[in-house]
Amino acid sequence: MIAGIQDGKTPIACLRCRYYQVTYDARQPYGCRAHGFKSPRNPSQVVYESSGMECQLFEAKKQEPGARSQEPE
16 A cells, blocks of 8 residues: 555655655665665655554755756646
8 A cells, every 4th residue: 555545645755855765776776865775665655564654754855946846837
């Protein structure tokens, strides 16, 4: 189950977190610097499945001045 879905909430978007990383490891391509792990799945899913709680370390990335927004218009 995807983190947050069972409660009717939007799941945490790791792509928008400052701690999210894409690793060089083909078997574990996604990682979380805050929690210190790599995984073949989205880190927020792993955190939810192991703790039963949403990720408490999520921090939104800071927008660079002049950078284009990734939000749909």
